[in-house]
Amino acid sequence: MVSISDVARDAGVSASTVSYVLSGKRSISAETQRRVEASIRRLGYHPHAGARALASSRTNVLALVMPLRTDVHMPAMMRFVTSVVTTARGHDYDVLLLTSDEGPAGLRRVANSAMADAFLVMEVQSDDSRIPVLRELSRPSVLIGVPDDPGGLPCVDLDFAAAAKRCVAELADAGHTDIGLIGSPPVVYERGTSFAGRFLRGFQEATSGLNAVTRSCAPDYEAVGTCLDELFAANPELTGLVVHNEAALGSVLAELRNRGRRVPEDISVVAVGQDTAAHREVPLTTVPLPTEDMVRIAVEMAMRALQGSSTPETRLLTPQVNPGKSVAPRR
Amino acid sequence: MVSISDVARDAGVSASTVSYVLSGKRSISAETQRRVEASIRRLGYHPHAGARALASSRTNVLALVMPLRTDVHMPAMMRFVTSVVTTARGHDYDVLLLTSDEGPAGLRRVANSAMADAFLVMEVQSDDSRIPVLRELSRPSVLIGVPDDPGGLPCVDLDFAAAAKRCVAELADAGHTDIGLIGSPPVVYERGTSFAGRFLRGFQEATSGLNAVTRSCAPDYEAVGTCLDELFAANPELTGLVVHNEAALGSVLAELRNRGRRVPEDISVVAVGQDTAAHREVPLTTVPLPTEDMVRIAVEMAMRALQGSSTPETRLLTPQVNPGKSVAPRR
DNA sequence: GGCCATCGTCGAAGCGTTTCGACAGTGCGA
DNA sequence: TCGCACTGTCGAAACGCTTCGACGATGGCC
Numbered sequence: 161m162v163s164i165s166d167v168a169r170d171a172g173v174s175a176s177t178v179s180y181v182l183s184g185k186r187s188i189s190a191e192t193q194r195r196v197e198a199s200i201r202r203l204g205y206h207p208h209a210g211a212r213a214l215a216s217s218r219t220n221v222l223a224l225v226m227p228l229r230t231d232v233h234m235p236a237m238m239r240f241v242t243s244v245v246t247t248a249r250g251h252d253y254d255v256l257l258l259t260s261d262e263g264p265a266g267l268r269r270v271a272n273s274a275m276a277d278a279f280l281v282m283e284v285q286s287d288d289s290r291i292p293v294l295r296e297l298s299r300p301s302v303l304i305g306v307p308d309d310p311g312g313l314p315c316v317d318l319d320f321a322a323a324a325k326r327c328v329a330e331l332a333d334a335g336h337t338d339i340g341l342i343g344s345p346p347v348v349y350e351r352g353t354s355f356a357g358r359f360l361r362g363f364q365e366a367t368s369g370l371n372a373v374t375r376s377c378a379p380d381y382e383a384v385g386t387c388l389d390e391l392f393a394a395n396p397e398l399t400g401l402v403v404h405n406e407a408a409l410g411s412v413l414a415e416l417r418n419r420g421r422r423v424p425e426d427i428s429v430v431a432v433g434q435d436t437a438a439h440r441e442v443p444l445t446t447v448p449l450p451t452e453d454m455v456r457i458a459v460e461m462a463m464r465a466l467q468g469s470s471t472p473e474t475r476l477l478t479p480q481v482n483p484g485k486s487v488a489p490r491r
Numbered sequence: 492m493v494s495i496s497d498v499a500r501d502a503g504v505s506a507s508t509v510s511y512v513l514s515g516k517r518s519i520s521a522e523t524q525r526r527v528e529a530s531i532r533r534l535g536y537h538p539h540a541g542a543r544a545l546a547s548s549r550t551n552v553l554a555l556v557m558p559l560r561t562d563v564h565m566p567a568m569m570r571f572v573t574s575v576v577t578t579a580r581g582h583d584y585d586v587l588l589l590t591s592d593e594g595p596a597g598l599r600r601v602a603n604s605a606m607a608d609a610f611l612v613m614e615v616q617s618d619d620s621r622i623p624v625l626r627e628l629s630r631p632s633v634l635i636g637v638p639d640d641p642g643g644l645p646c647v648d649l650d651f652a653a654a655a656k657r658c659v660a661e662l663a664d665a666g667h668t669d670i671g672l673i674g675s676p677p678v679v680y681e682r683g684t685s686f687a688g689r690f691l692r693g694f695q696e697a698t699s700g701l702n703a704v705t706r707s708c709a710p711d712y713e714a715v716g717t718c719l720d721e722l723f724a725a726n727p728e729l730t731g732l733v734v735h736n737e738a739a740l741g742s743v744l745a746e747l748r749n750r751g752r753r754v755p756e757d758i759s760v761v762a763v764g765q766d767t768a769a770h771r772e773v774p775l776t777t778v779p780l781p782t783e784d785m786v787r788i789a790v791e792m793a794m795r796a797l798q799g800s801s802t803p804e805t806r807l808l809t810p811q812v813n814p815g816k817s818v819a820p821r822r
Numbered sequence: 823g824g825c826c827a828t829c830g831t832c833g834a835a836g837c838g839t840t841t842c843g844a845c846a847g848t849g850c851g852a
Numbered sequence: 853t854c855g856c857a858c859t860g861t862c863g864a865a866a867c868g869c870t871t872c873g874a875c876g877a878t879g880g881c882c
Contacts, residue, residue, distance in 0.1 A: 161603070161838095163837095164838065165838080175838085175840095175862090176840080176841075176842095176863075176864095177860085177861060179839070179841080180860090183840080185841085186841095186860075187858095188861085204599075204603065206604040208604060208837085208839070209541070209550075209604045210542070210543070210544030210605055211541070211839040212838080212839055212840075213539075213540070213541030213839090214541040214839065214869085215838075215839040215866075217840095217867080219540075219541065221587075221606075234570075238568055239565075241569075242557065249590075249593060254587055254588075254601070254606065255587065255588045256585055256586065257555070259573060259577060259580075266580075268535075268537070269537055270585070272535065275585065410741055411741070414742075418745075494867090494869085496868080496869095504832085505831070505832050507833075507869095507871075507872095510869070511830090511831085517829090517830075519831085538869070541867085542867070542868035542870090543868080543869055544869090545869070546836080546837055546870040546871080823882105825882090826879105827878100827880085828879085828880100829876105830875105830878100831875090832875085833873095835872085836870090836871090837869085837871105839867085840865105842865085843864095843865105844864105845860105845861085845862085847858100847859085848858085849859100850856085850858100851856090851857105852854090852855090
């Protein structure tokens, strides 16, 4: 293994000089800088992460905490994970992946053994048991999702209430007055995943002058069928549908077709989340989850917290509409 | 931060004794052991990972390398990732997540800066550009997937040729002689992802006495429809279908239904991969991808390689059939 | 009863960095 | 011309752990 002193010897300087070239924390003459950098490249030097962590108490590692439950939508999850990795790399950070099934002890272990500088927590629930643990850790953490009580921890999320309003507006603007919501699976509401509730409340507010009907819905085919039947039974005049359930979306569209309801001729649809099947017959009008933005902001928050300068804040991103062809004027 | 010398002082022993208690590399009296462990618990001591890595040149970190491409099936991917994390924890290892988009430099960086002890590589392609890099690294790596030339690197994968034969056998045993294959998307074959080719060859061998027809198929709704139409056009007598395309599976079933073909009355279906929608009308007969087993074996291979004692081998797991109700005897 | 192994513990060296204080050399203003 | 503030570099001291050799104490064996 090639060490900093190998580089120093090769470049004819001291080890500390090499260190300063690398960190830029002291001024270095252009000539020395050039020589050192040449040596580094020639020898293929990479600083020993452990030694660096020991001396500087910085690991340049971000710990990413995955959800407690596995009933979340995997593709959405995966988008977050990869996005975190690439974003972190942009800040010269690597990512350590933790699952929540080691519990509080796992967080404490990683924090106290100095394996990571900060924590990013995904799929935060309304009353998330990880929050008290995170707060007592000696390292900063950022929540992706908003709990009932952030307790001084910074949060990022889509403004789901506003997202619901955007969805409804999209339909209302096209003249629809009878609007249904296919929401998250019952289990998601039960465990109190905050975004589901926030979306629902936003939907209810936005539809106050309209004829709205809402249903929670499991992602499986059968449940989707029942759910649609119930919606249309509750309001046979339904011409607008908001789907806030990425996992069920495919089945919803298939079942609408099965029931002879064409999109958008018979029923207009707005979905929340990425439209994964890019080449549907009808491109969907969606309010996408701004994964990249959320992650970018979360990582930046973590970086700022690590520089000491940060007041924890809750940032709710303004939803955007991705226009498709699945909303038509009411006939 | 509480260090080993704090523990030592608290327990009235030397730091090295604490270290030996932790590692078990020298014998320790029961009494000392007890006292040290009590101190560790009381002080909440966690060894500093960096210091440990520096002194022992062991990080207890496994680097998990994610695919170059993002067109792989996300839920399957995610199963691997979470499985790797929990399995690694069982060996007292943590997981550092790398994407391949940093390229060879990323692998070298992590290896040379001693951030991880070994590499696990997912979604290995037939001619994977990462293989030469991995081979020249000073740390062991294990491939999940089998390239054309493993070049001395250990590999784990499902025996996809055998899996294809099991699928065909499942249908043939029920009397079906006209069998279709819905394979991976064209792009997967083009880039030479080895499992797709191996499955296809296995399918062709297994159907040598039968009337077989095969189609590659993109996962979107439209492509699935066309694909089905082509299959039935090629052989109107088709009564058996093998689906080796997790992403398309949902659409395939929906489109069969749309076309009035009932499963299994009109057409028997065997799928490769997890049946994610647990409560389908008809539980599917599947040959699941043994994610857990593959990961377990891969991690064990890595552990063995780290202990120095290992001859690289390619392990192909024998496929199992998960019986459902989607295969019926031919009428 | 003396000798040799073995057991349990300790002190010290070393792992590869960062960072702090020191210190020559340079250039500037007074 | 002297003094001072920089600039660029260096040496040494940490950082917290593992591991090696050493060493007193025990116990078994002849």
